[in-house]
Amino acid sequence: MGLSKVEQRIKQKERVQELGAAAVARRLVKPHIDSFDYFVEHGLQQSALGIRPIELFQSATNCRLRIWIERPSISPPLKDDRDKTQFLDQRLRPLECRQSGITYKGQFSADICYQWNDQAVMRFSTSFGQVPVMVKSSICHLRGADRNKLIACKEEASEAGGYFICNGNERIIRMLLVTKRNHVVAIRRNSYKNRGPAYTDIACLIRCVRPDQSSVTVRVYYMQYGGATLAFSYRRQEFLIPVGIILKALSHTQDREIFELLSSIYDENNSGKRGAVGTQLVVQRAQIILEEVRRVGLFTRLQCLEYIGERFRAILEGVEDQPAAAVGERVIEDHIFVHLETSLDKFHLLIFMLQKLFAVADHTAAPDNVDAIQHQEILLPGHVLTMYAKDRMQDWLGKVRRVLAKELEDKPNEFDLQDVKKVQKLMDKVPSTSIGKRFEYLLNTGNLASKHSLELMQVGSCSESTGYTIVAERLNYLRYISHFRSVHRGAYFQSLRTTTVRKLLPESWGFLCPVHTPDGTPCGLLNHLTVSCEITSDMEANGVLRDYLSMRKEIVSVLSSYGMVSVSPGLAHCAPPSHVPVLLDGRVVGYVEASRIVSVVMGIRLLKVLRSSDIPADLEVAYVPCTFAGPYPGLFLSIGPARMVRPVKQLFGEQSVEMIGPLEQVYMDISCPDGIDNGWEDVSPTHMEISPMAMLSIVAGLTPWSDHNQSPRNMYQCQMGKQTMGFPAQTIQYRADNKLYRLQTPQTPLARTLRHTEYHMDEFPTGTNAIVAVLSYTGYDMEDAMIINKSSMERGLCHGQIYKTETIDLSRLNKKADGFNNKFARHTQLMYHSHAKFLDIDGLPYVGQRLKGDDPYCSVLNTMTGRAKVFKVKNSETAVVDYVAAVGTGPKEPLQKVTIRLRQERNPVIGDKFSSRHGQKGICSQLWPDIDMPFSHVTGMRPDIIINPHAFPSRMTIGMLLESMAAKGGALEGKFVDATPFKYNLSSSSDRDSVAREQKGGTLIDEYGDILRAHGFNYHGTEVMYSGVFGTELVCEIFIGVVYYQRLRHMVSDKFQVRSRGPVNPVTQQPVKGRSAGGGIRFGEMERDSLLAHGAAYLLHDRMHTCSDYHIGSVCSNCGSLIAPMAVSQAKAGHTHLLAVGAKRNKEVCRYCNSGKWIEKVAMPFAFRYLTSELAAMNVKLNLKVSDELRNT
C-alpha cells in the first residue's frame, strides 16, 4: 500500500534486471522508441490538426474550395511488390533490409479532404511515399517479440531497436539539447544590441511548443529608454512589435490595470528585503510602455489588433481577403505564446516576462545561464519527425495552393475549381510521395532542410541544418549503446569559438555524465546521459497519450487547496517577495504566499510519489526561492515530455523514491552517500542520492575503481572502451555491416563493477585478462610501447578478425551505359582461366576460399561486349570468403545483387594498439618468445604483456595497480572482484568486509594484499623474477598481476604506408598522396628544414628529387630553351625503316634552332619543366644557360 509510483517503477526495474540483457537494453533506448511511438500514434495526427486548411476562391463560379489533410498514418513495412512476386509473407523484416541494403520503411498515407462551399467533405486517401520505420517501434514487426522469436528472426537476442535501417545501415536520430519548452529564461547577450537603436543586451525568452511539437520562440527585449519590444520569428525573419501593443491586443483591460500589474513587483515597504525584485524604475517603465502605444494612436484592443493585422497581411499566407482584426488575431494565435490557448493566459505570461525582464535589467534578479541543463530539455527523435512531418505536409499544401491559384489566375475560364478530376490532376504536379523521400533523405544524411527553420538553435545561417542522424556503429556493444544515450548540444555550437557552452556545469550532476565526453572538437558538446536518467514521455506506460489537460487541472486544484491565489482579472496585486508566482508549463496559474511556499512544495512532493494521487510522478516542482539578486523567484511546475528526470530518495514521508528534474535539483538539498557531509552544517538534506554511481554513464560506470584514477584517464577510457575490438553482436553470421571487428576469444573481466553485471556486459565482452608485468625490459617498452609474449599470442591472446562486406549491385553497374547486359558469371576466356580457382561458374566465390591480394572475389560479365568486370581483393590484404548472399530477387529473375562478406585474420602484430581500462594505451613494439620473457621462479609464469613503470607516476592511474592486485587475488581464489567505484566511501555499507577493514583501519590494498599473502604471494603484488635471457635474478621485485586488456581497433595493417615506386601525378610527375592510392608520404617543408640543418644534402637530394619527380630534360644550349627541343622520328626525317633498325629511333632536335647539335641532357625536377611550359603559355620565355663551367672548375 505504501509503495509510491516511482518505487513501483523501481521494483519493475528490478524485475527487468532479472529478465536480462534485453530488458536492460530496452530501458536504455526507451526515449527513442517512446518518442517514435508518439510520432506514429499521436504526433502525426496532431501535426495534421495543426495545419490550417488552404482555401481557394473562384469568383467566376463563386466557388470556395477548402483542402486539408486528415488522418495521416504510417503502416508497418511491407515487401516491395512491384514485380508482383507472390510472397507468402508480405512483411518486410529488419534482417532482410540489413542484408540487402534497403530501407526499412512503411507506407505513409493520409486522407486529403476537399470541401466546396461548406458542402459535404470529400476524402481521398493519398500516399505520401514511404517513411523509414524505427525498429521495435509500435509499427515494427519485431515489437513485443520475445527472445525466442527474435532469435528465430535472426536478430540479436537482446535486440532493443531504437534505430532506423537506411540502405542497410543502422542509423539513429540524435538526441539534442534545446531550450526547455514553455519556460521563461532571462539572458544577456551582446548580439541583442545589434537588433537596432536603443536595444540593450537584456532579453527574456520563452520557447513555446504547440501540441504538435512545433515551436515558436518569443523574445522580449529590454530597450534603453525603459520600454520593451516583443519579437518572434516567422520564416527566418524576426518581427519586432512594441510590447504595449501586444499587451493591449491581448486583453480588454484598461491601461490602469496593465500599469498596476507591471508595477506590482515594486513596493517601497519591501526594498532591501530578500527577494525584492522591483525597483522604483518599474513604475516609470510601465508608464513608458503605455505611453508608447498611446503615441501611435492606439487606444482599444480592436485598434491594436488591426494595427498588427495590417502589418502582417502581406507576410502571412492565405489571409489576403480577411479583415485586419482577424489577421491580428491570427498573428497572436499562431505566433505569440502558442502553447497557451486563451489570450488572458498569454497576457499574464507577458506580464510575468516583463516583470522578470525588468528585474534583470535592475540587477535585482540574475540572468539565467541558457547553457545550463536546468533550462534545457531534449529534442527527441519522434518530436523531430513530428515537426518535420508537419513542415513537409504544410509545405506540400502550400505548393498545391500556389499551383491551383496560378491556374485560376492563368486560365480563369477554362479551369473549373469544382471539377475534382481537374483539381487532382493539377495537384499531381506537386508529387505527394516526395514527402516520404524527404524523410528518407533526412534519415540518410542527417540534413534537415526546411523553410520554416523549425526554430532550432543549430540552424545557423544556412538553410539546412546538419547532424541530426548518425550511424549506430556496432564496433562493440559499448559504442553501440552509447549512441542511444548520447545527447548533442547541436552542430551549430561546434563551430562557435567560445567555449562556454562546453563547460561542465555542476547543474548537470546526475543527468549528464561528467566523464563520458570525447576529446577534441565535440568535447563538452556531445554528452551522455547517466544510467539513472530517464526522459519523460508523451505517453503513459500503457501507450495512452497523457492527458495533460486533466493533469494540469488536478495540479491547479491541489495548489488552490494549499492556498494558491489564482490569477483573475482585478486580482489583488501579488508579487515577490510576499508572494511567489506559480507557473505550470509556462502558464501563470497563481500566486502562493511566500511564507507557505515551502510547505506547499513539500505537500506536492508527497502527493507526487503517492500512488493514489492524480499528480504525475515525474512532475517537476522547481521552487526558486527568494534571494538577493539571485534567479527570479517562482514556483515552476512542468509535466511536459522530453524532460530529463532521475530518481532520488526522499528523506521525509515514507522515504519513497522521487523523480526529480534538473531545474528543481539546483534548489534542493540532496545528500550523497559518499561518506562525506558535503559541508552541510545548518541545512539538513531533504533528499538522498540512491547511489554515488548515479552520476556516471554506462561506459564510465564500467571502469573499475575509477575513483582512484586521475580524472582525464577515465575520460580516455570512455573513448577507448568504445574503440575496442570485442564481440559486437551475437548475430555476426547474419550481419552485413561494412566493417565488423571481432575478438576471437574474449573474456569477462576478473575485476568488474556492479554495472558490468547489471548491464549484462558478459553478453558482449571486449577484452582479455592478461598477465601484466610492470618493468623496464630491453627498452622496447619505452614511451608507452609494450612487449607482448609471442607465445601467448600464438596460443590465442587477443586474436581477432575483421569482417568486411561488399555489396555488388548490377542495377548500379547498369547505369554506366553498357545497358542491361550484366550478369554474374565467370569469364570463359583463357586469360581469365586463373579465376576458376577462386570463382565458380556463377561468378561468385567459394565460401571458405582463401584470397590473397589481387585475387578475384566476384566477376560480372557483360553479355554484350563479352568483357568481364572482376572485383579483386585489395593488394596486401588476405581474406577468407565468409559468406555469400544472393539478395532480393524473385525466383524468375536473374540475380541482380549479391553481398559478399570477407573475413580477415587480424592477430596481434607489432604496431597494434592495446589499452587497459584506465586510459593506459600502448603500442605493441615487440613480440618476444616465451624464452626471452622474464619468469617468476616460484610459479614459472611468464607475463603476457610487459609495460613500462614510467606509465604510472605522471598519470596516476592507481585504479590499474589496484586492478592488477585484486584480479591476481581473484584469479587465485577463483572469484570475481567487485571494483565498483565509491564503494568504500559508502558509510552505510554494512557488509562484513568493510566492517572488518574499518576495524583494521585498512584500505583496499590491505584487503587484496592479505588475499595475496594468504596464497603465498607478496603482499604488494610483486614477485621475484629471473631474466629469460640470462637466467639471473632481476635486481628488483617486479609488480605483476592480472589486468583486463582491450585490443583497440587501430591496427597497423590498416595504416601502414610504404612505397618505393608507384603512381605519380600526371601533371607534375610527383608521387600522388593517399594510402589507398598507393601514394607516398609527404616530405614537407619542416622535414626539408631538418635535413638542411643536418647538412644531409645527399639524403635531401634523394628525397626531394631522385625519389620524387626526377626527370632528364633536353635543353638547347644555343637558344637556352627547354621546350623547343623535340623528339623527331627519324623515319620522318627522311630515313628508311631499315636504317632505323638498331639506331636510336628518335632524335632530339631544337625546333627553334632547327638543329640537334646543341642539345644537352639536364637532370631536373619535372615540376620545373611544367613551370616553363606554364610560363610559356603566359608568353614568358625561360632561358637556361647550360655550360660545363661548374664541372670544369
Added chain:
Amino acid sequence: MDNVSYQRFPTVRIREIKDDFLKFELRNTDASMANALRRVVLAEVPTIAIDLVEIEMNSSVLNDEFIAHRLGLIPLTSERAMDMKFSRDCDACDGDGKCEFCSIEFTLNVKCTSDQTLDVTSHDLVPSDQQYPVYPVGFMERAEYGGYEEDPPEQRGILIVKLRRGQELKLRAIARKGIGKDHAKWSPAATITFQYEPEIHINEALMETLTLEEKKEWVDSCPTKMFDIDANTEQVVVVDAEAYAYDDEIIKKADAMGKPGLVNIISREDSFIFTIESTGALKAADMFLNAIEILKMKLDAVRLSMETEENDDQFGELGAHMRGGL
C-alpha cells in the same frame, strides 16, 4: 694458466618424478647452463602438433581459422618426434601427409544429429596411420563408453567446438614435427622454472633475544612457510628453505624489528632447483633428456664449425676466438 681446467661436472639429483612433472637439483654448474637448459626445453625440444588443416565441411559456429588454431594447440603424444624429420627437411615427400617420416594424418568427422549439443573433443581426432600411432593426449585413457558429460573431466578430452543439431565438422589434419621457437604449440613444457638454492643461516644468538611473541611475528611475516617454531624448544627452525621466494620479506621484517642480521640468506650460485611441468606431449623426464641431447647437438655444431676456418664467415671474430688466437 693454460693447464688450469675450468671444466665442471654437473650433477643431477632427482627429487620427484611423474609423467608430467619433474623436480630435480642441478649442481656444479652456473646460471648460463641452467638457463640454456630451460630455454631448450621450452623452445627447442621437438614435439608433434597439427600444422595443416584441410576443412571439408564446417557448419559450426566457429570459423575455419579458429578451429584450425584450436586443433594446433592440442598436445599430441610426441615420443616419435625425436626420430621424425622436419617436413621442410624431408626428402621423401612434399609434406602432404602421406609421408611416414615427417607427417601424421588425422581425420575428424562429426555431425550432430541429436537435439543435445554435441561436444567435439580431441578424442574425435582419428589418426589414419595405425603403425606409429600418435594420439591426442589422453586418447588412450579415454572412457570407452558414455557421453562427454558422464566421463570424468580428465577423460573427456580437449574441447574443440560444440555442435548443435545439423551442424557438421569434417576435416583432415596433418601433424608435423616442430619446435617451440617456431610456434608455441610445439613447446612441450607448460612451465619450466629454476631457482638458486638458498642457504639460510639464523643468527641463533640474536634470535634468542627475541620473545616468543616476536619470534612468531617474525616467522609469520614470510608469505611462504619457511620457518616454524619448534613447539618444545621454542626455537626458530627452518622448515622449507626452498620455499623462500627471495622476496627479502623476513630480512626487511628483521630490520624493522631492530634486529638486522637476524638471518643471513645466501643463494648458492652453482646449485639450482628445477621444476618442469609437461603439456603431456612428452614425459617430463624425456623432455629434459631430449633437451640435453639437443644442447649437445648444438654445442657439437659450434665445435665442428669452429674447427674450420671457412666458418669465420659464420662466426666472425668469435670463430677466431674459439680457435684460440686472432
